[in-house]
Amino acid sequence: MTENKNYQNPDVQEPENDELEIDWMEILRKIIAIRKTLYKAAGVGLVLGIIIALSIPKQYTVTVTLSPEMGGDKSSGGLASLASSFLGGGANSNSSDALNVALAPDIVASTPFVLELFDTHIQTLDGNIDTTLVAYLDEQKGPWWSYIKAVPNMAIEAIKSLFTEKADTIAILNPFQLTEKEYLKVEGLRKAVTAEVDKKTAMTTVTVTLQDPKVTAMVADSVVGKLQQYIIDYRIKKAKEDCAYLEELYKERQQEYYQAQSKYAHYFDTNRNIAFQSVRAEQERLQNDMNLAYQVYSQVAQQLQVARAKIQEEKPVFAVVEPATIPLQPSGTSRKVILVGVVFFVVCVTGMWKLFGLRYWQLLKKNKQ
Structure with missing residues (x-):
């Protein structure tokens, strides 16, 4: 009888080799062995971190918070309720307005709005620069590597300038067709100026x-003012159009009433002592025309007064919770954090x-040979 050599006792199991055992003491000994290399890497990282930290210009951030003035139902016609339906309702508003908070x-972030900011008057904190925002954008500094990246474009522009004549006329910004330089400024300003809305509280943060720091505060204040005016202009645009239409209609009906009144008065004075029935009938007809013209004229006058009042009612109400103030400390990642991060990164990469x-790498080179 032959014995099955492949038979294994089910109670006897092979030891599991799936778990990876890490010898931390061995890794620690290796780290101690290369400590001099790590010291050199830390020194290199220190120098590199200082260069990077000093190359990144300081940034200042200003935050402005706007809040709508809540009110009752819009049907009440109050100014607060109109502002609430336009600004405070958020996603829960049932208003038919196409534009809300x-x-x-x-x-x-729209291009026309950003282009309107270009003419904003600004002044730096030290007073050395007093110009428009679009001119100040050229004065902002960038890290040294940004200039290296810009060298090819600068070379191309220099070559183009040799074959094109410079125009002496002042260029007018056209949102429909921006130049490359204008487009880069719009994109940079679009990243620098942002707005967020809290759907629950309808608070708008710019x-x-x-x-x-001073330029940042001045631009933030200008953005808030233009945003408020943009929304106000939209809200009262329809009311202004209605008011302008009623103004024209009012003048027409007024002229018609004056003409009817003049005809009646002239006919009455001319035929005052005549007792013919035909004269009385014509006089009554002219009087009815005058009364009808007066009724239409009076109704249009009332509608005009309502339209004028509606312009004021349609204006939304804003409350600036946190106004723009000049920041005292720069924002973003501090230079100390950048320095420590670069040193840590260089040491870790060198150690790995x-x-x-x-x-x-040595094994790979041997396998290729």
Whole structure:
């Protein structure tokens, strides 16, 4: 009888080799062995971190918070209720308005709105620059590597300038067709100026980040003012159109009433002592025309007064919870954090290369040979 050599006792199991055992003491000994290399890497990282930290210009951030003034039902016709339906309702509003506070981020990021900011008058904190925002954008500094990236474009522009004549006329910004330089400024300002809306509270937060604290505060204040005016102009646009139409209609009906009144008075004075029935009939007809013209004229006058009052009622109400103020401290990642981060990154990369990468690189070179 032959014995099955492949038979294994089910009670006897092979030891599991799936778990990876890490010898931390061995790794620690290797790290101690390459400590001098890590010290050198830390020194290199320190120098590199200082260069990077000093190359990144300081940024200042100003945040302005707007809140709509809540009111009752819009049907009440009050100013607060209109503002609430336009601004405070958020996503829950049943208003038929095509524009509400939820669109504030899109308004601020739109090209026409950004182009309107170009003419904003600004002044730096030290007073050395007093100009428009579009001119100040050329004065902002960038890290040294941004200039290296811009060298090819600068060379291309220089070559183009040799074959094109410079125009002496002042260029007018055209939102439909922007030049490359204008487009880059619009994109940069669009990133620097943002708006967010809290759907629950309808609070609108406008944030501006630039390199000078006073310029940042002035631009933030201008953005808030233009945003408020943009929304107000939209809200009262229909009311103004209705009012303008009623103004024209009022003048026409007034002229018709004056003409009917003049005809009646002239006919009455001319035929005052005549007792013919035909004269009385014509006089009565002219009087009815005058009364009808007066009724229409009076109704249009009342509608005109209502339209004029509606312009004021349609204006939304804003409450600036947090106004624009000049920041005292720069925003963003501090230079100390950048320095520590670069040193840590260089040391970690060097250590990983010495402990693992170099070994696998040598094995790869042997396999190729």
